[in-house]
Amino acid sequence: MSALFTFRIDGAFRLTSEWISLRFERAAVTRPVLAASGGEVVVRLPAALDLERPAVQAWANRVVVEQLRRRAQAVLPERFDALARRHGVRYARLSVRNVRTRWGSCSASGTVSLSLWLMLLPARFVDYVLAHELAHLDEMNHGPRFWALLDRYLGAPGAGRRTRRELRAYFRALFPGRAR
Secondary structure, eight states, rough: OOOOSSOOOOTOOEOOOSSSSEEEEESSSSSOEEEETTTTTEEEEETOOTSHHHHHHHHHHHHHHHHHHHHHHHHHHHHHHHHHHHHHOOOSEEEOOSSSSEEEEEESSSSEOOOOOOOGOOOHHHHHHHHHHHHHHHHHSHHHHHHHHHHHHTTSTHHHHHHHHHHHHHHHHHHHTOOO
């Protein structure tokens, strides 16, 4: 499975962020049942389902990734579009992907790609990543002009570099041993 994270799913697994609440629970069902409403997702598992089996773990992890993808597709394009309109920046296309190495990327043709894993981050870090990619639409490098533009989008001098450091520290504290 190509994912940033592989979770150990059990009958009481929970994944909670500002954007999504996802839980697995044992229930009186004959097959797994998924119920989703907005950012709330519950996966009911039959009592007889053997969660120790690698194939079941792989399936459960695919469910997690797909729910993060759906939530990201519901949240990120609207949020990015509002930011782009506010700053008068045009982009060609936006996609949400399961990427392992970056929170987002931007091509010279104006295509912005965002990671579904952003749904694990607090809103202020998501907004930083969106502003970061928006700044790349005008400045494709990390030079002084890029940082000035990002600071303007974030509303304060030095906010870009400061928030980048805070995001890295947050990620390392939340997921020790993972570089990002």
